[in-house]
Amino acid sequence: MSNNKIIMVNSFKGGAGKTSIALSLCTTAAYKDCETEIFYIDLDILGTAANYAIFNKDKTICYMSLEAEKIAENKVKFDYGEKKLQFNACLIHPENRLTSNHVANLNQRSNANCLHGIFAKKISSYIDNILKNKKDTLIVLDCSPGLSEFEKLILENLYHKQNSENMCNIYEIYVTTLDVSHIKKTIESMKTVCTGNPNLDKRNIKIITNDLVDLKELLKETDTKKETYIDTDQYTVGLNTYIKAQINKLFNTDENKIVDEVISVLFNKYNQNLIKSNILFHTVDMSKEDTVPLEMDAEPYYNNSLYDEVIKGGAK
Known part of the structure; x- marks a missing residue:
């Protein structure tokens, strides 16, 4: 099996x-220096x-377009401590959501499926081209919310590349917050995620x-009056057990064993640096009309x- 990894988020x-x-x-893989090349595809x-x-922001970003012969790549360079790191990024223009031609100016625009x-x-x-020409590569696909035909x-x-050609290992990630409605929506959607693919066990x-x-x-x-404290680990174990149990209810007896082995639940702990790296703050007198918000000076989230938990196990 190839060492190429594709993570679909x-x-x-x-x-x-x-x-x-x-x-x-992407930034973690770059820091660990565990992949020859890294691609982030938006x-x-x-x-x-x-x-x-x-x-x-000081560098001109090339955006993807269907009209272009090739997918546009950007070299993203950043520092982590004394390390100088980089990965490749293929990006959709942030203003596309405001227009009808969100990926291309084509006559078929009215036909979303086309x-x-x-x-x-x-x-x-x-x-395919990356997989054929590179080894030990990580590709991270950042999808639109939901699982559309796209x-x-x-x-x-x-x-097909994984199971028939042994060109890569595929990892699917579905992210939810701790909000109960979001968790329930994610659980319900696992039926759609798991059906339609003949190789569920893979x-x-x-x-x-x-x-x-x-x-x-x-x-x-949570319970200061009784002076009890629920440990985070206890909570997450209980939450993970609940999610798996609810998912199993969606499938019949024969499917349950496969689904139980295929789907795992991870908990991503709160990290203040993640919050800091994505907020704006003011460095000058906020009473002045020309105050400009600046990005917090924080290291990329690592x-x-x-x-390690995401890539544990590899292909089935």
């Missing part, structure tokens, strides 16, 4: 931290990735519950434990 609701996790996998139609602080099919084919061809087309091609699916609220501090305040 998705969610079923905006604001889950999907893009932050996708980018952190497939989220909102194009929010291009606004992240890690992308140098447009998605063309874009999926172009992305799949680009990935993502399904790309997944189908990727699993898949590696992980649900990441992403702590954006500092759960540890919240739990300290998450060694999550990266």
Whole structure:
């Protein structure tokens, strides 16, 4: 089996931290120096990735377009301590969400299925080229929330590369916050995620519950009158067990064993540096009308434990 890795990051609701996790996998892999080359591919139609602080605003960014012969690549260079690191990024323009031609100026624009099919084919061809010409490569796909026909087309091609040609290992990630409605939506969506692929036992699916609220501090305040304290580890074990149990209810007895082995649940702990690296703050007198918000000076988000958990096991 090839050492090429493809991680597809998705969610079923905006604001889950999907893009932050996708980018952190790239920066972590770069820091660990465990891949020969790293590619971040933005497939989220909102194009929010291009606004992240890690992308140098002083440098002109090349955006993807269906009209172009090749997928545009950007070299993203950043420092982590004394290390000078980089990865490749293919980005959708952040203003595309405001226009009707979000990926191309084509006559087929009115036919979304046709447009998605063309874009999926172009992305799949680009990935194929990487897999044929490079070794020990990490590709991270940052998808639009939900699992549309576009993502399904790309997944189908990727699993063919994994199962028939042994060109890569595929990892699917679905990110949820700790919000109960978001968790339930993610659980319900696992039926759609797991159906339609004949090789379910060959898949590696992980649900990441992403702590954006500092759960540890919240739990300290849950029951002060009784002076009891729920440990974060206890909470996450219980949450993971609940999610797996609810997912199993969606499938029949024969499917349950496969699903139980294929789907795992991870908990991504709250990290203050992640918050700092993505906020704006004022460095001068805020009473002045010409005050300009600046990005917080924080190192790129690095998450060694999550990266190792995501790629644990490889292809089935």
